[in-house]
Amino acid sequence: MTAAESTTHDELKIPEGRTDRLILKPLELADAAQIQQLFPRWEIVRYLANRVPWPYPPDGALQFCREAALPEMERGEAWHWTLRRITEPETIIGLIGLTRGEDENRGFWLDPQWQRQGLMSEACVWVNDFYFDVLGFERMRVSKAAANLVSRHISEKQGMHLVSVGEKDYVCGRLKSEIWEITADEWRAWKESHSETDFI
Numbered sequence: 001m002t003a004a005e006s007t008t009h010d011e012l013k014i015p016e017g018r019t020d021r022l023i024l025k026p027l028e029l030a031d032a033a034q035i036q037q038l039f040p041r042w043e044i045v046r047y048l049a050n051r052v053p054w055p056y057p058p059d060g061a062l063q064f065c066r067e068a069a070l071p072e073m074e075r076g077e078a079w080h081w082t083l084r085r086i087t088e089p090e091t092i093i094g095l096i097g098l099t100r101g102e103d104e105n106r107g108f109w110l111d112p113q114w115q116r117q118g119l120m121s122e123a124c125v126w127v128n129d130f131y132f133d134v135l136g137f138e139r140m141r142v143s144k145a146a147a148n149l150v151s152r153h154i155s156e157k158q159g160m161h162l163v164s165v166g167e168k169d170y171v172c173g174r175l176k177s178e179i180w181e182i183t184a185d186e187w188r189a190w191k192e193s194h195s196e197t198d199f200i
């Protein structure tokens with residue numbers, strides 16, 4: 001039975017992922033210290049949903065891991081990975097996560113010094129495969145601020161389409177928001193019709 005079919009705790013052990021340049025390592029409590037160093041920056045948080053506390057408390061990452069992300073993973077409701085470069089596997093450079101639910105199935109952020117090199121696009125390909133092929137979900141929806149052009153661009157170039165617009169509260173305030181969607185069949189067709197060089 002896949003996670004998508006299960007309504008109870010899902011026994012799947014979350015695997016480590018690999019792409020050309022990245023290791024996706026399942027989140028652990030020990031990651032909180034590095035996340036705390038990296039995450040609380042305006043350029044990372046401004047377009048995230050305002051459930052992210054801001055100013056970010058000194059134990060914000062610990063709380064996120066201990067109270068939210070890890071219990072969700074235990075319950076089979078979410079799957080979070082830290083991102084590391086293969087060439088420096090001890091150093092966290094970002095996070096990507098999948099969540100069961102209606103409109104917010106994937107979220108991500110990356111250390112600004114590693115942005116704009118196609119790394120998150122690369123991580124998304126691995127994570128989408130996991131979501132559709134291993135977890136067995138039929139539809140992925142992601143929510144984002146319309147002003148978040150970079151995130152929007154990743155959705156667009158990887159075959160998602162816009163399904164609705166609204167307003168949402170972000171760390172930077174209330175903004176126009178969008179929901180983008182792709183089905184399992186559309187994702188597989190997108191991959192078929194693109195070569196690996198399009199994945200970054």
Ligand SMILES: CC(C)(COP(=O)(O)OP(=O)(O)OC[C@H]1O[C@@H](n2cnc3c(N)ncnc32)[C@H](O)[C@@H]1OP(=O)(O)O)[C@@H](O)C(=O)NCCC(=O)NCCS
Pocket residue numbers: 043044045047048107108109110111114115116117118119120121122143144145148149150151153154157200
């Ligand atoms: C969103 C984020 C993870 C992207 O990471 P990244 O590794 O830089 O993304 P990539 O390099 O894989 O892809 C970015 C794409 O956006 C494009 N892009 C960059 N600036 C852009 C802009 N101003 N307008 C439109 N597209 C833009 C890039 O050219 C690239 O597309 P390409 O591969 O076709 O050239 C990173 O910007 C981030 O951490 N932002 C803060 C957190 C956040 O907003 N998370 C998402 C919440 S929905």
